[in-house]
Amino acid sequence: MTETLLRGRLLTFHREPAGPEDHAAYSYVEDGAVLVRDGLIAASGEHGHVAATAGDAPVIDHRPHLLMPGFIDAHIHYPQVQIVASWGSQLLDWLNGYTFPAEAEFTNAQHARAMAGRFCDLLTDHGTTTAAAFCSVHASSAEALFAEAADRDMRIVAGKTMMDRNAPDSVLDTPRSSYDDSKALIAAWHGKGRASYAITPRFAITSSPEQMEMAGALAAEHPDCHVQTHLSENHDEIAFTAELYPGARDYLDVYESHGLLGPRTLLGHAIHLKDREIGAISETGSHPVFCPTSNLFLGSGLFDDSGLRARGIRNGIATDIGAGTSYSMLRTLDEGYKILQLQNQQLHALRAFHWVTRGNAEVLGMADRIGTLDAGSEADVVVIDPRATPAMALRMDRAGSLAEELFVIQMMGDDRAIAQTYVAGMPRKRKAHQEAR
Ligand SMILES: [Zn+2]
DSSP: OOEEEEEEEEEEESSOOSSTTOGGGEEEEEEEEEEEETTEEEEEEEHHHHHHTSTTOOEEEEEEEEEEEOEEEEEEEGGGTTOTTOOSOOHHHHIIIIIHHHHHGGGSHHHHHHHHHHHHHHHHHTTEEEEEEEOOSSHHHHHHHHHHHHHTTOOEEEEOEEOOSSSOGGGOOOHHHHHHHHHHHHHHHTTSTTEEEEEEEOOGGGSOHHHHHHHHHHHHHOTTSEEEEEESOOHHHHHHHHHHOTTSSSHHHHHHTTTOOSTTEEEEEOOSOOHHHHHHHHHHTOEEEEOHHHHHHTTOOOOOHHHHHHTTOOOEEOOOTTTSSOSOHHHHHHHHHHHHHTTTOOOOHHHHHHIIIIIHHHHTTOTTTSSOOSTTSBOOEEEEOTTOSHHHHHHHTTOOSHHHHHHHHHHHOOGGGEEEEEETTEEOOOOHHHHTO
């Protein structure tokens, strides 16, 4: 048995705060502690109480930093680590010009393994302890990511993309091979350690109706797997989808008619939606995923968070690397706040930090395991330094409340504010000189 006592200021959410004054939605402990035992949280709360149960467990004192559950990224592409910040185009040209050539290299298992390792390290450097990740079309790319995550005992949701048309041959499979490869990966990895499989048709444009049927068959055969894809990100994409699926009522219907919607379905972007689509997303309990830095970078549009929430929909939030421009969920919240401001919508700090922790855990159906500091949860913990930069420290001198402090972290923080990241109780944040290599 291995035990560690982490001491610091604790913040964890019990549910989504209804507003900035909803203090019952969270627990904040000024002198708190988390007792980690064999990768799980054995106890958390007031330091005095928790320490009394800790015996002679070694103590890591993070005061005055904040301990929160590790961040969760609900939509990200690991084969795009080397095309982040590629200049000059909107979605379809960006895919053809940058994404597909980069993803073609992932047929090389050695390259895939190296990139998967770098990807996992970058996530934890930025305070992210779980991601729902797209791999390339190659089964070996998914193997590589699952293996690297397993080496770190990191909770991961991932799948090989299914794509059989409208892309270069080097990144295409077939309906049959996509089914067989996904099936084999599910058998090898789903439920193994902290891994979950996501059935991953890239989007309507790159999957034939025959392949969508195969994706639907996989979802029916494996109802405990996630489904992840993209929806209505860009107007040209929507028009092309309508041409390719003339019988579909709308874009969402391509997925809906193939049995791909449900509470385990993650729909990246979901920006330009028709009323019928919003109704169907709500009825099926599917989850749109807001990708702020990506939507701004590709000029895709403004995500209608309030409009969807008003229809009873639970949205995720994500970086969407590599169209997104930062691995940081703090930068993501910063840009998300601004996108909502442009629509007279508000993202207060309590809701923001709930969103990237317990909120995304609920979207993934995993709030019983991650996204909280409650006893019994997996010990994924991020340690935040609210004074990480001179500008933040100067601003913090005037922060008079927890909400104000959190808002400054949300708007000014990045990976420098991540003092440490624990994955299943193990410290994973690299020093700056290690990152640079
Ligand atoms: Zn994406």
